[in-house]
Amino acid sequence: MRSANDLELVAVSKSYGTALAVDRVSHLFRAGSYVCLLGPSGCGKSSTLRMIAGHESVTEGAIILGGKDVAHLPPAQRGTAMMFQSYALFPHLNVRDNVAFSLKMKGIGKAERHAQADKLLELVGMTSFADRLPAQLSGGQQQRAALARALITKPQVLLLDEPLSALDPFLRIHMRTELKKLQRELGITFIHVTHGQDEALALADEIVVMNNAVIEQSGPAREVFNAPKTAFVARFIGGHNVLSLPEGRFAVRADEVRLVVHGTPAIVTAIEYQGAHVAMTGRIAGDQDVLALIPESVFFADPKTLGDTVTLAWDETRAHRLQG
Ligand code: ADP
Numbered sequence: 060m061r062s063a064n065d066l067e068l069v070a071v072s073k074s075y076g077t078a079l080a081v082d083r084v085s086h087l088f089r090a091g092s093y094v095c096l097l098g099p100s101g102c103g104k105s106s107t108l109r110m111i112a113g114h115e116s117v118t119e120g121a122i123i124l125g126g127k128d129v130a131h132l133p134p135a136q137r138g139t140a141m142m143f144q145s146y147a148l149f150p151h152l153n154v155r156d157n158v159a160f161s162l163k164m165k166g167i168g169k170a171e172r173h174a175q176a177d178k179l180l181e182l183v184g185m186t187s188f189a190d191r192l193p194a195q196l197s198g199g200q201q202q203r204a205a206l207a208r209a210l211i212t213k214p215q216v217l218l219l220d221e222p223l224s225a226l227d228p229f230l231r232i233h234m235r236t237e238l239k240k241l242q243r244e245l246g247i248t249f250i251h252v253t254h255g256q257d258e259a260l261a262l263a264d265e266i267v268v269m270n271n272a273v274i275e276q277s278g279p280a281r282e283v284f285n286a287p288k289t290a291f292v293a294r295f296i297g298g299h300n301v302l303s304l305p306e307g308r309f310a311v312r313a314d315e316v317r318l319v320v321h322g323t324p325a326i327v328t329a330i331e332y333q334g335a336h337v338a339m340t341g342r343i344a345g346d347q348d349v350l351a352l353i354p355e356s357v358f359f360a361d362p363k364t365l366g367d368t369v370t371l372a373w374d375e376t377r378a379h380r381l382q383g
């Protein structure tokens with residue numbers, strides 16, 4: 060059942076000439092949820108997001124928001140707002156005027172639009188930067204200004220296209236915490252496009268995995284991680300081995316592969332120190348590589364080197380059968 064502020068895509072397609080970028084995608088985005096659209100470059104994530112925002116025309120299908128099809132409405136009339144990858148702030152306007160810009164377009168007077176802009180700048184912790192130009196801000200500050208600018212239209216759905224990709228790794232983790240907090244405070248739907256599985260796992264109530272113009276799997280973050288349906292999802296979400304066994308193809312979590320005395324023989328082909336874990340790859344019969352994430356204290360109690368023969372094991376009941 061769809062409720063009033065849910066966003067529903069109904070068989071939405073996008074063609075660029077003869078190329079099909081989005082192929083009859085249907086999905087219900089629950090109001091107030093944090094959804095990550097996850098997939099490799101070129102799979103159709105940005106096209107999907109831009110069609111929801113109204114920055115790209117819909118070739119076929121319907122986009123239902125607030126109980127009506129908004130697919131042919133201009134962006135400002137949909138109840139959505141988009142934050143772009145490059146932030147797209149106006150370089151000649153200070154932060155306050157950037158944030159207030161859409162209100163100016165609507166003919167709202169200066170005092171009122173500045174008051175509203177200041178409220179949002181406070182929300183994103185940017186009050187003391189209101190008079191600066193974008194060039195006088197750090198990447199993280201520009202992003203907050205862009206967020207405030209998108210939110211001033213009071214959208215029901217905020218669309219974010221790779222919002223963290225321009226930030227350094229430390230700031231990226233800091234800002235993703237802030238995005239999540241902001242989404243909880245506002246209670247609106249966030250649809251966040253990313254190609255980073257760690258980002259999706261950290262943020263999403265729901266992960267929608269796209270591949271080759273279609274949705275391959277969607278569900279709560281833990282469900283997608285623990286029960287990937289296909290080899291593609293298992294590989295893309297990471298942390299899994301995809302093994303072809305006589306009974307079919309299975310996903311086995313790398314952190315559930317152990318070094319044991321009796322098990323499957325393997326030749327060590329790679330060792331990578333990762334801090335908490337050592338990522339050790341062993342080649343088993345049939346030239347299949349098995350990745351084992353060994354707790355560092357366990358590994359260094361009896362270290363292995365390249366070319367060693369080891370024995371690996373995993374709990375059969377935790378091997379998860381894949382479709383296709
Ligand atoms: P993603 O965001 O997942 O990387 P996109 O939605 O940007 O994917 O692109 C999906 C496919 O559509 C790609 O093959 C891309 O080259 C193509 N595409 C995207 N935008 C255009 C465009 N404006 N004109 C032609 N082809 C495009």
Ligand code: MG
Nearest residue numbers: 101104105106
């Ligand atoms: Mg993209």
